[in-house]
Amino acid sequence: MTEPSIAAATRPTKITTDREGPALLSVRGIRKEFAGVVALNDVSFELRAGTVHALMGENGAGKSTLMKVISGIYRPDGGTILLNGREVELTTPLAALDLGIAMIHQELNLMAPMTVAENIWIRREPRNRLGLIDHAELNRRTAALFAELDIRIDPDRLVGDLSVANRQMVEIAKAVSYNSQVLIMDEPTSTLTEREVEHLFRIINTLRAKGTGIIYITHKMNELFEIADEVSVFRDGEHIATRASSDLTRDDVIRMMVGRDISQMFPKVPAEIGDVVLSVRNLTLRGVFDDISFDLRAGEILGVAGLVGAGRSNIAETIFGVTPATSGSMLVDGRHVVIDTPRTAMQQGMAFLTEDRKDTGCFLNLTIQENMQIAALQSGFHRNGFVEQRRLGQECQTLREALRVKTPSMEQKIVNLSGGNQQKALIGRWLLTKPRILILDEPTRGIDVGAKAEIHRMISSLAAEGLAVIMISSELPEILGMSDRVMTIRQGKLTGILDRAEADQIKIMELVAQ
């Protein structure tokens, strides 16, 4: 699936370790049900000390549930967990932590208004003679810990002021401070830049050399071959296989994950390219990006490549009016338009699937129906203020079938859907507005292989129907496979626009890398 992504350009090579070490953690016959639905069925696997063990599987395969069992968040309905050969009861996350099992969650769990050192040593703070917290000692311990891991963050800074990557480093340091034998990382690189990933992998190598067992959940195939010693694949709540990563190929892993071959990942349909729909002229958001100019035509998919933090998402947000431009102009169908709110962008026929499903996409506590219909209510489906629920319901139903959103009912809360199905529902939200310009920011991030292919097919056929599509992606294969043209962004500047025929990985890498 993922050929080397942009983030994978240069990285330290893997340190190979002895595969036949003793089992640090053994999980035997774990079973977990939720209201009669089996989430884990008789799962067993072993983690050896001093190895990185990657877990792969589609969303909903059971990886996260298993990790929550191992870190004491869920209690299993059956099976045993052995740590260093002794059976352990993991009743709470704190109990697991005290036994040396630490989990670094996708949503980081740090207290923003407290300092780095306070976060790391919380509930274990050194005290002085008066029983007050000894801040000098606290910072000294933190500095020593950071030196060991080669982390350069001032222990006295507030966590709230740190970048996401640095917060992750703090989380890792915190886990290490517990002398954790088992460290669980849930998609740690999903928000990191290339250099940060490099740093993370250095830290992982240090920990591995110290004998820590690391469980590494990821969707990125290239990481697997770079950092993992062993790979376990999960499907539908069952453990399918565990292999040494050196014995596997990309295709093997995909086949095990989906239980079938995926012949064509990027089903690009040749579409008739029409007139220019959107012209962006010298668009600038001061301090973020400068002087962006391009044309977008009907039926075209314009891929946008660039490193994380280069300003790709900011450009999309400005075009859609989320953060209005400081200068520059836009033309829709050759007419000048002023777009300073999402509302005005929608009036020009634009739609914008945001990068972050949770933060700016889903209304997690509302139903799928309510999530899908909300944008369309801006322009139609209402009479005298009353929602035309029947008509809207039918349209949503049609879209749901077309997009293959898997759910028993539209009245389900969207939070209960898998990432892929949430994404399809959000695409449905925008299709209901009958857009002419569709901006997609990382449309397949964090989505399993099957749903990914479906979303690609969907994007392709929408372009074939005459939609103009801007697609931002960090995955080069996705960009190359889907785009008619590729626009490259480096540090807030447009560095090139390549035609499908001339675009290849090396050219794009040269244009986006610093």
Added chain:
Amino acid sequence: MTARAIDPGALETTASKSKYQNELSMALVLVGIAIMFEILGWIFVGDSFLANQQRLSIIILQVSVIGILAVGVTQVIITGGIDLSSGSVVGLSAMVAASLAQSSTDPRALFPALTDLMPVWPILAGVLAGLVVGVINGGLLAKTNIPPFIATLGTMVCVRGIAKWYTLGQPIGLLTPEFSWIGRSFNVLGFPVPLPVLIFLFVALIFHVALGYTRYGKFTYAIGANPQAARVSGINIGSHLIKVYAIAGLLSGLAGVVTAARAASAQPTMGTAYELDAIAAAVIGGTSLAGGSGRILGTVIGTLILGVIMSGFTFLKIGSYYQEIMKGAIIVAAVVIDQYRRSRKDRV
């Protein structure tokens, strides 16, 4: 289970049943509390709590003003906000309405030239006063970044001050009988039904429909559920919040008019701490302070629960100090139970 297997329409009904599950369980709680007072009544007072038409109508009359406020504050809470100013608005709008509803027999009328007016003028003036405060609340949120708690705390204090300044602290009496008519009862099918109760139920019905079936309602839930996503979906959050707070203010104004009419007079301290009862009614009725969920039907039931508890305590001749202590405990208990229930449901 067997019924579902036979009847193909059964799935529909189970779906709609689950939609109102919260309200249903709250209604059961309401009935349970009433039965508890009935039993305690026979044991300690030797009298029936429920078999007393007058008492039942007083229960609902007493809470109708709180209920009108609660309908407004429920909508505010659904957007993820809070309105602390509603009690003060009751005081102000009661004063404003009363000042225009004085009878010419009062030699010390506030506006001697404006006595014996048609009741429509004091009603409009009172409601308008509330609307203005609501627009100010909403405007503060739309134009600045201050949290709703602070904005409405500010207006709560200010508005109470204005209500006192209006007559320099003096009460207003001798209102026209036409105006006081709003506080009266009517005979509906042989039952005496106070007009304030009808106003409460009418307001509740309107906003139950508005929240469930209009764009206004859909946007209100969306803003509370995820403001960023709402903005990207094209909703103008600022102007919508102005609408929601304006409606809450208008309803508080209406509650103030009703309060003045029932008392046939007005004092600047009217409605003190009503905002807390209104918020409690909404929260007991299942509205989450986190925003994005809640329904008017639940709030109506929450209001009735508060009313039954208060009148039950009076009926059992429990002193007012104890009543307050128990009321506080009950509010906390209701929310704890609700959260427990939700967390159990979410775990599924």
